[in-house]
Amino acid sequence: MLIDMKSLYKVYDLGETEVFALNGVDVQIAKNEYVAIMGPSGSGKSTLMNIIGCLDVPSNGEYVLNAQKVNELVDDELAEIRNKEIGFVFQTFNLLPRATALHNVELPLIYNGTTRQERKEIAKNTLEKVGLGDRMHHKPNELSGGQRQRVAVARALVNNPSIILAD
């Protein structure tokens, strides 16, 4: 299994109250599988995706990603997995507002040490693939909603990740 979660819990502690967002989730996803997670608003989809993508940790339960126990990894190791293995399209896109589409897509490549020249080239090609070759120098607020979403998709694809999570 590429993704193997057993009896996963997530509790958000708000002081006065607690929100039980995940209550004993078991998920197994094999390599090359294409899976859709469906459920009503507020049912815990983003919470689960964030944990799968190593952006958040469960309150309880075990998560094994590619034969590695995620609970036992330190921050640097998690950051490396996020950068190399996982492309994440956020529900609200999370683009940098002051950066152009091109720069937003280049970002993951900056963190893995690709040279400036290569970065521009790869980011440009990826933006062209999502049909935004003519909007590369626009900032997020100069793009339509669907165009912003495609910038977010391009950013998730640019590192050639082995897992794509699209919320």
Ligand SMILES: Nc1ncnc2c1ncn2[C@@H]1O[C@H](COP(=O)(O)OP(=O)(O)OP(=O)(O)O)[C@@H](O)[C@H]1O
């Ligand atoms: N940071 C947080 N602190 C406290 N409660 C939270 C937090 N994030 C989410 N929740 C709560 O956890 C539950 C699950 O939220 P989540 O965002 O995972 O839902 P979702 O299935 O993605 O919903 P949607 O379809 O609307 O995006 C909700 O009841 C939400 O109010």
Ligand SMILES: [Mg+2]
């Ligand atoms: Mg959500």
